[in-house]
């Protein structure tokens with residue numbers, strides 16, 4: 001008997017489907033809009049022909065346009081061109097990469113470091129290389145998307161615990177006491193600015209014989225002695241936190257990322273981290289610039305002191321205004337407004353005052369926690385912060401008073 005021909009149910013069309021989802025997102029008021037910066041002078045940016053003072057970059061130390069970084073980039077590009085031309089294991093690994101890896105390892109007190117082109121790739125690569133399908137990865141609910149995606153890519157069991165809840169993490173680990181396990185957390189949470197309970201997590205990992213991984217994208221350069229990050233600030237060593245990841249695109253003002261830890265980890269990643277093995281090495285000139293950024297970030301306590309003063313000024317002012325401050329000591333100072341429409345209205349109103357602050361909405365943050373993610377930079381001055389506070393004083397209280405009115 002001949003096989004029956006399948007009924008002519010039309011195959012879903014992928015482009016139509018994604019367009020439908022986009023329309024759905026637009027109806028929900030959750031559409032993201034891409035805007036091009038035409039010019040940037042530190043936090044002063046021109047967007048759509050207008051000068052705006054930005055409080056939403058991650059350039060915490062104000063290094064992105066530092067003349068010494070620019071000079072290093074130019075000089076290295078003169079010497080070795082723009083592209084690295086290949087993956088590290090082929091012919092893309094330049095001595096500028098090696099020198100930067102050494103500088104990063106030394107700074108963070110790790111044996112070795114390995115550069116990745118982005119933090120996203122670093123987390124995907126590290127988790128995929130370390131974890132097998134029958135392993136366990138335990139993560140904070142508010143971890144960055146790429147830590148979650150790394151666990152998904154690895155195919156392991158992914159268990160999430162309530163934000164910063166060490167007992168919750170312990171319960172998740174206890175569900176599989178004989179399974180190889182990675183406990184992974186942001187050091188500083190990217191949308192909330194608060195710190196992970198690092199010492200408690202380290203103690204838990206030790207007790208449970210799990211490996212602790214910390215993503216310090218927002219801590220490196222900002223926290224700890226010589227800006228060595230949240231893990232150094234918590235006085236934890238490579239033994240406590242064997243897998244440390246951080247990025248070069250935030251406080252260091254460049255781009256790229258690295259994983260640092262014991263030699264065995266780094267050697268393993270060069271064999272098994274697919275996002276490293278099969279990806280073009282970052283431009284060597286960028287590595288040269290990042291090495292200058294490391295030097296500046298390490299020695300420039302004045303920048304950190306200035307940033308800390310701005311954070312204190314903002315928090316004092318916002319507190320006086322009764323604004324909904326978060327429990328954050330970092331440059332990330334979110335103001336939770338609850339619903340997405342309120343956050344969008346606040347961002348639009350700030351923009352009419354010449355201020356650029358992005359509204360962060362679900363799914364980036366949990367439903368009902370839309371916010372203005374305000375970030376401060378050493379490139380700001382006190383007058384900038386005061387200008388922001390003046391505008392917030394006008395804009396935010398009426399929105400909060402109106403909350404719940406639909």
Ligand SMILES: *Cc1c(COP(=O)(O)O)cnc(C)c1O
Pocket residue numbers: 117118119120121123144146186190215217218247248249255256257
């Ligand atoms: C930004 C960020 C990343 C991703 O780093 P990129 O270099 O931007 O890809 C990873 N983790 C955290 C916590 C981040 O904030």
